[in-house]
């Protein structure tokens with residue numbers, strides 16, 4: 281596990297929805313070292329702090345990394361000025377990702393909320409039809425990556441708050457149904473905190489392990505500055521850990537959300 | 538080809554192979570950037586502020602972005618002095634760089650006890666943080682009065698023979714008074730400056746971005762303030778001044794040394810570019826060659842005020 285700090289060429293840029301972009305960068309050294317659920321720190325020219333963005337997908341053969349992010353403020357907006365052929369300055373790959381046992385005992389469920397859908401695409405790739413992907417969005421025009429998930433062979437369920445496409449309502453409905461079918465090895469989730477809480481609760485109730493990817497404001501992104509604190513409970517004791525280095529993925533039953 | 542200029546510096550008898558020391562809090566205990574370059578590339582490292590007992594720090598968010606800077610309110614999260622001495626220090630001492638322990642406390646006794654523990658180790662220097670803006674008790678409260686600053690310095694001075702650097706807060710009316718007070722109590726050096734107290738508010742939620750409401754401003758935004766204070770302090774005391782606050786480029790480094798800094802620390806700039814310390818050293822060498830200066834320390838305090 282080592283990381284790099286370098287500028288890599290953008291080989292593809294696509295708009296997935298209004299203000300949501302997919303970038304593919306050519307970075308064989310990073311791709312070789314990256315695992316599912318890790319993230320990168322992208323430099324936004326003119327801003328002090330780099331922006332943490334999850335790795336959506338890795339292609340080790342092609343040496344590429346795919347990043348999908350939403351413009352939320354000035355820094356992410358600045359990054360979208362990069363076009364095909366431009367260089368993206370990143371520190372990557374960073375953090376501790378999802379643990380995805382190679383041995384496929386039973387099924388896995390991934391739950392993504394909004395811009396939390398990208399980091400688990402490669403889990404779906406790994407498990408194919410043994411994966412159920414439950415993806416929640418505000419409405420039809422915010423739906424991203426549903427086709428990418430479906431093309432992995434994963435059973436893909438889209439939910440929208442307003443019912444404009446797919447199942448109306450929260451991801452927890454379909455999640456509870458899928459858990460009830462049994463034989464689930466693990467639930468993986470990324471999205472808004474209330475959603476993560478609900479997912480962890482549902483998994484616990486079904487006696488299934490869960491792993492969640494957290495967000496926190498970061499400084500260094502590599503573990504040095506301890507600004508990205510989160511609390512976990514292990515053996516009845518509280519520990520303050522770093523989202524950037526000890527996470528961003530934590531065990532659902534340990535993390536305090 | 539010109540001769541390679543000498544960019545080593547000496548502070549209180551301690552030699553640094555180059556003038557760039559990683560600033561306390563930005564570089565942890567030196568473990569986190571070694572994938573990119575060895576610690577030996579740095580002149581030194583000032584470790585994360587360490588207290589007698591472990592501390593969990595403040596509730597996040599602990600960082601906010603500002604124009605050309607950042608606010609932080611970590612609140613001195615650290616593993617405690619025993620862990621520093623038993624675990625981090627032995628590892629750091631094999632890395633061919635100067636190791637500075639940065640210490641903080643809530644009481645004079647805390648500072649004394651931590652300094653006593655460090656005295657029997659092979660740590661190279663001790664930096665006293667009497668200026669942390671992010672903890673309610675201790676930290677800044679010592680650094681804002683001459684009496685407070687003097688009493689902590691005196692206690693630590695009596696507890697250790699290690700070189701003692703006192704880190705000053707800019708959040709005072711006259712920083713030179715504090716500098717003189719700690720010099721009088723036996724400080725070997727002062728480091729200038731810690732962060733400036735600041736605040737940002739999210740106008741949609743009307744909530745401060747930092748959960749601590751306020752935090753310390755660092756980065757290029759504070760550079761001119763830091764240069765001014767380094768200049769004032771270096772004129773007020775005889776002990777060497779270690780300059781910091783917003784250094785990001787070789788030009789910044791040279792400017793701060795001309796203002797009177799004998800060595801430098803860099804923090805926030807490393808978040809943006811982890812290679813910044815190395816680039817600064819390369820730029821300093823280039824400047825010295827271009828200006829036919831053989832020794833970096835010859836530029837210290839050479840500003841020609843009007």
Ligand SMILES: Cc1cc2nc3c(=O)[nH]c(=O)nc-3n(C[C@H](O)[C@H](O)[C@H](O)COP(=O)(O)OP(=O)(O)OC[C@H]3O[C@@H](n4cnc5c(N)ncnc54)[C@H](O)[C@@H]3O)c2cc1C
Nearest residue numbers: 329332333334348349350352353354355356495496497528
């Ligand atoms: C590990 C991790 C993975 C992430 N992965 C993705 C992803 O794949 N796709 C995606 O769209 N977003 C992702 N995010 C969220 C993304 O980092 C923020 O939306 C982004 O930093 C906002 O920056 P800005 O310039 O748009 O906003 P600004 O408001 O200008 O940002 C100001 C500062 O706050 C920080 N900040 C603001 N919101 C967040 C947040 N939610 N999380 C962390 N820092 C924040 C910024 O990094 C910056 O330092 C991830 C966050 C983390 C921590």
Ligand SMILES: Cc1cc2nc3c(=O)[nH]c(=O)nc-3n(C[C@H](O)[C@H](O)[C@H](O)COP(=O)(O)O)c2cc1C
Nearest residue numbers: 560561562586609666731755756782783803804805
């Ligand atoms: C995240 C963060 C944590 C810090 N923690 C400490 C600390 O523990 N002790 C200390 O003396 N200074 C601490 N500082 C202050 C820095 O050492 C330095 O004085 C200040 O950031 C100005 O330098 P810069 O602009 O190069 O960062 C911290 C700064 C930052 C940004």
Ligand code: FES
Nearest residue numbers: 499501505506524
């Ligand atoms: S962002 Fe610096 S430790 Fe996590």
